[in-house]
Amino acid sequence: MILLLTNPAVNVCRAGSEHEDLSQDIIDASLCGLGQSAPNPVLSTLKYFRREYEMHIHDNWCPTGVCSDLSTFYIDEKLCKGCGACLRACPSNAVSGEKKKPHTIHQENCVHCRTCWEACKFDSIKILPAAARNAGDAELEYLVDMVTSGRTGIQETVDIRQ
Numbered sequence: 789m790i791l792l793l794t795n796p797a798v799n800v801c802r803a804g805s806e807h808e809d810l811s812q813d814i815i816d817a818s819l820c821g822l823g824q825s826a827p828n829p830v831l832s833t834l835k836y837f838r839r840e841y842e843m844h845i846h847d848n849w850c851p852t853g854v855c856s857d858l859s860t861f862y863i864d865e866k867l868c869k870g871c872g873a874c875l876r877a878c879p880s881n882a883v884s885g886e887k888k889k890p891h892t893i894h895q896e897n898c899v900h901c902r903t904c905w906e907a908c909k910f911d912s913i914k915i916l917p918a919a920a921r922n923a924g925d926a927e928l929e930y931l932v933d934m935v936t937s938g939r940t941g942i943q944e945t946v947d948i949r950q
Contacts, residue, residue, distance in 0.1 A: 848917060848919070864914055867911060870891060878904050883904055893913075
């Protein structure tokens with residue numbers, strides 16, 4: 789079941805109901821209780837986290853930054869106060885900047901561990917799609933605007949720090 793949901797060669801994710809249809813087929817075809825309950829974890833996560841599935845599959849983006857291959861971190865210079873919390877927290881020295889001036893994340897050094905994002909008290913670190921790693925300044929501004937405003941398919945990052 790998981791292989792079918794995650795394998796891009798098997799396009800199970802075209803329509804929203806196909807996940808449920810596949811799960812129902814597994815339940816109907818199973819001869820024992822264990823087989824009939826096998827799809828339940830997938831059905832449950834689809835029920836409560838459908839948007840996250842869709843963002844991973846269709847947008848190639850993990851809005852929480854947990855999937856390092858699907859996300860990247862960016863410091864919004866308009867919000868950064870230059871406090872240095874992210875700089876001190878980063879285990880790979882990917883953050884640089886002077887005190888009281890906006891900092892920068894060097895993508896080539898970043899290990900996508902989220903410690904800078906967790907350390908920032910000003911919400912100046914944004915989680916963007918991995919495609920932003922090689923984006924130019926204009927593209928970055930556009931992506932940050934799209935993420936923070938919730939326009940198009942990309943929605944604002946869910947704050948899971950609480």
